[in-house]
Amino acid sequence: MSALLEVQDLRVTFGGTAAVRGASMAVAKGETHCLVGESGCGKSVTSLAIMGLLARGGKREASALRFAGQEIGGFNEREMSRLRGDRMAMIFQEPMTSLNPAYTVGSQMTEVLRRHRGATRAQAVDRAAELLGRVGITAPGLRLGQFPHQLSGGLRQRVMIAMALMCDPELLIADEPTTALDVTVQAQILRLLAGLQRDLGLGILLITHDLGVVARIADRVSVMYAGEVVESAPTAELFGNPRHPYTRGLLACVPVPGKVKRGDRLGSIPGVVPRIPPGFAGCAFRDRCNHAHAACTGPIPRKQAGPGHEVLCTLDLAA
Amino acid sequence: MTPAIEVRDLRRIFNVRQGLFAPPRQVRAVDGVSFAVPPGSVLGVVGESGCGKSTLARMILGLLPPTSGEVLVDGQRLSNMDRKARARLIQPVFQDPFSSLNPRRRVQDIVAMPLVAQGDIDRATVARRVGEALERVGLSAEQGGRFPSQLSGGQRQRVAIARALVLRPRIVICDEPTSALDVSVQAQILNLLDELRRDLGLTYLFISHNLAVVEHVASEVAVMYLGRIVERQESEALFHNPRHPYTQALLASVLTPEPGLGVPDVGLGDIMPDPANVPPGCRFHPRCPKVFAPCATQAPRPTAFAAGLVECHLEG
């Protein structure tokens, strides 16, 4: 498989906190790879590190960071900004963080294409209108002339997606793109993303903590815990045969209509994601794990639990 | 039995001015809502963003005066109650842990606030009750000494929940209480809320956009659309036999964690409801997949049936 995005042993620190601790993942063309985990597990930092958008004070290391076969780990800001918005695009949870309130939707969308591709104004407007139609907006002409605050949350998120697609990116990184939206709009946006992916062969790295979203659209899932990928598997395998105690814990927490009766206790994971100092050894989940034993303070093996199914845990996986 | 919460034909209209010279527009946030919640039960309220859930919650909490209609809490007119008595009876848990916590106060002081505001509880009792509340929501004593900025988003929301529980109220108005939380923490909080309800006979109004969560916690569910309750049913009945086309669309959009099912086509289009511009006739008609002749001009009347109520011409 030739990966579109390949991340090996990514590490990010902020002063005394190790936010990402050796995470590896790959996204193939046409694949949706979901990154799940509780808040604070390092999902957003991972995506920002890949995009070269870490906040001040964040330090990144990786043994490989390849995009379409090219090592981009050593790229400077100019080289990265040439990639961003062009061949790799990003969508954030809150569209207002990336939409400028002072400019119309049209001028922001066309700017991307003019900057990266040197398109004329007319070409860019045509493209913007075409994409707005594609993301299910019924009156593209009207929307192009409006300012972001004149749009509902769902429309803004559609605009964000359309804007991310302006330059035909090969890779889309989406950080909780539907978390702030209504379920009705969420379903529409996800259906849209899945359709676009089918049509355009996009690779998508989707960050979410919603296991329902993951189940319905991911090809592959990586579960992050305290800055590490603790389990990674094809979607059906991860839901059908979860091996890591953290993954199992997460799955047990979700109320599934028809499966968990009203009044029955939901599964839960005691405690919270710990803050990990640099140099920490052993399994970071051990304080919350009811299988923890002596070996869990030592080096933790990454084991193969099946085809394409990796687990970071000392437990015997045959069990 | 006296209902824990009762609202009668409640309305709230906001007059908003968009520009200096633009005429004010009327936002019909809550537009004629009536229901009663028996003590010890949980009324779930669902509906899309902007449909009036929080406005309803704020009126029931006495934080916002209604334009018309009445709120009764534990049989008493809310408007006749003083603030301290109200605080001991009914408490909110809000959606946004960021704006609701004072950034310059330590967690333990934030949680203590409702107790201190009562004015007659000694310091040792305050400290003990705060400690208990923190522990209940899964925060350590050490975290109680921190400032909100030193906590994760999930931890901040736990602080807000601890603050609501510290007075041991009888009624809790939960407005998206777990929306900002991880599933792991959400499960803990839902378990906790359920425990508290059983142990203390609490009554909840539980607002959430997560229908799986509402199905899990609510005994009865009200579906709101543009300021009105368009369907209300006992929870199990509503989830198995939704009668209003809007309820049906909402349920269709729930993504359960079952791989292979894909993402459903909800069939609602991209027109979003606007409470400043409520459509004539059935307010859902511009989006309704089942719209027919009378819907655009005639507003459907609420039709009561054995287990609930529905507002749709198909159910007349």
Ligand SMILES: Nc1ncnc2c1ncn2[C@@H]1O[C@H](COP(=O)(O)OP(=O)(O)OP(=O)(O)O)[C@@H](O)[C@H]1O
């Ligand atoms: N700018 C920063 N300075 C210091 N620490 C940071 C910074 N950004 C993130 N961190 C820390 O890095 C860790 C991972 O954060 P990150 O935001 O990536 O988690 P996440 O899984 O995306 O969380 P959420 O789902 O809440 O967004 C956390 O411990 C966080 O406190």
Ligand SMILES: Nc1ncnc2c1ncn2[C@@H]1O[C@H](COP(=O)(O)OP(=O)(O)O)[C@@H](O)[C@H]1O
């Ligand atoms: N103080 C206010 N002034 C003007 N409009 C308001 C105010 N509070 C709420 N609204 C409007 O009332 C409608 C319902 O709001 P709300 O009850 O907050 O919805 P939600 O269901 O998301 O909680 C929205 O259109 C909102 O913008």
Ligand code: SF4
């Ligand atoms: S390594 Fe040990 S503590 Fe960590 S998940 Fe496995 S059993 Fe639990």
Ligand code: SF4
């Ligand atoms: S009254 Fe008509 S438009 Fe309204 S929900 Fe019923 S069928 Fe749809």
Ligand SMILES: [Mg+2]
């Ligand atoms: Mg994040």
Ligand SMILES: [Mg+2]
């Ligand atoms: Mg609200």
